[in-house]
Amino acid sequence: MTHHVFVLGEMKDGTVRSVSIEALAAARKIAGNHPVTGILFGEHANENSDIMIQHGADEVITADHQALRQYTTDGYSQALLQVLPDNQPIVLVIGHTAIGKDLSPRVAAKIGMGLITDIVSLEVVNGKPIFTRPIYAGKAFEKKTFKETSGLVTIRPNNVEPLPKDQSRHGKKSHVQVNIKDIRTVVKDVMKKAGGGTDLSEAKIIVAGGRGVKSAEGFKPLEELADVLGGAVGASRGACDAGYCDYALQIGQTGKVVTPDLYIAAGISGAIQHLAGMSHSRVIVAINKDPEAPIFDVADYKIVGDLFDVVPHITKHLKDDASES
Structure with a gap:
């Protein structure tokens, strides 16, 4: 079955996070010969488009808005729902991070598509992606796939091998305007803990x-x-x-x-x-x-x-x- 596969990229300190690069590799495997589209939100989105393309995206859609400068559930979910196509079979891949865990169930419920979280590996059988995730605190694993044509998955960091960076890759870049309103949570300030170091x-x-x-x-x-x-x-x-x-x-x-x-x-x-x-x-x-x-x-x-x-x-x-x- 033909799927258009999307990856919502996350950025930290102005650059794409490693888990988003791994999500691109997962998306590339799911998509096969079909397109993979990266999505980036925020003020550093445009300058990171090339990183997404060099790691597997065929197209990158960016959007910036005052409400997207810091993550909020309302802001990101509204922007994402405006960027994703309507009435088309899609797979959306997000990192299994604090943002991914918060955002994915809301978006899946709004679109009415399946959600499989905390993926540690995947395979494609007869064109259908099959995902493996841990259960019972890692004591066992289960394989899951989507009943319907569309679905959303979150990828656990450090489990999917990223594709090598290819600076010769080229892709389409587009910037869209999003309409965001009724934000119920406002981030006033972000205080980083001293000595935070590597995530x-x-x-x-x-x-x-x-x-x-x-x-x-x-x-x-x-x-x-x-x-x-x-x-x-x-x-x-x-x-x-x-x-x-x-x-x-x-x-x-x-x-x-x-x-x-x-x-x-x-x-x-x-x-x-x-x-x-x-x-x-x-x-x-x-x-x-x-x-x-x-x-x-x-x-x-x-x-x-x-x-x-x-x-x-x-x-x-x-x-x-x-x-x-």
Whole structure:
């Protein structure tokens, strides 16, 4: 069946987010030889059109409006509904982010199309896309597809391989005017947390600490290791509840779900709620003094020892290797 596939791109700090590049790769697979259209909203939309085209879009539609400078559910949903075509079979792909999780059910309900969220892989069988998503906190997986001709999917970050950047690709660019009214929520100011660094949900490398760090000061060795590796710092709920770090760093069933290439768990026992948020990382390294810690059951590499001895040793070794190369 012929589908016109759309991707709503997200931008952070003036550039397209990695998960939107991955969404383009998913859209390209769904579309086959049919067109993929990227959509960008906000003041930096025009300047990022080429990035979308170079990563798989055949066309990019942009729109700017005062109500689109910061994300609001009302603003983005109104703009998106005006951009998408009426009465045509479409597939809309969005990143499974805070924005994607908030926006997707509203748009799907307004258009009357199916919604499949938190996709970790997809395949196309006889021209029909089949999506795989985790259930029961990652203990099992289900395959789903759309009953009707149209549908909306959200893609979990770090699960779909992005297409290589191709600077020779060219595509159509168009800018549209949107009419946005009745905004019930207004963003007055955005305050970024100090030391926010790399977004946890998109980080390729994460160094996470649990109660074993013992204090806020105990996160410093983890931050140094993450800095050397070019990664992000995360935490278990236990560390957050103890006041060692901000809840923005929490990974687990009630925090962020992450799938980095490398996950280093230091001083984390491995409660089932935490495992639900990180157990599908590609490589897991666990550091814990307790050889019976549950985290070792999912770890690829296990280090039994004090994190305050092990982590600085790894950091020093990496720095020495870097200075010699």
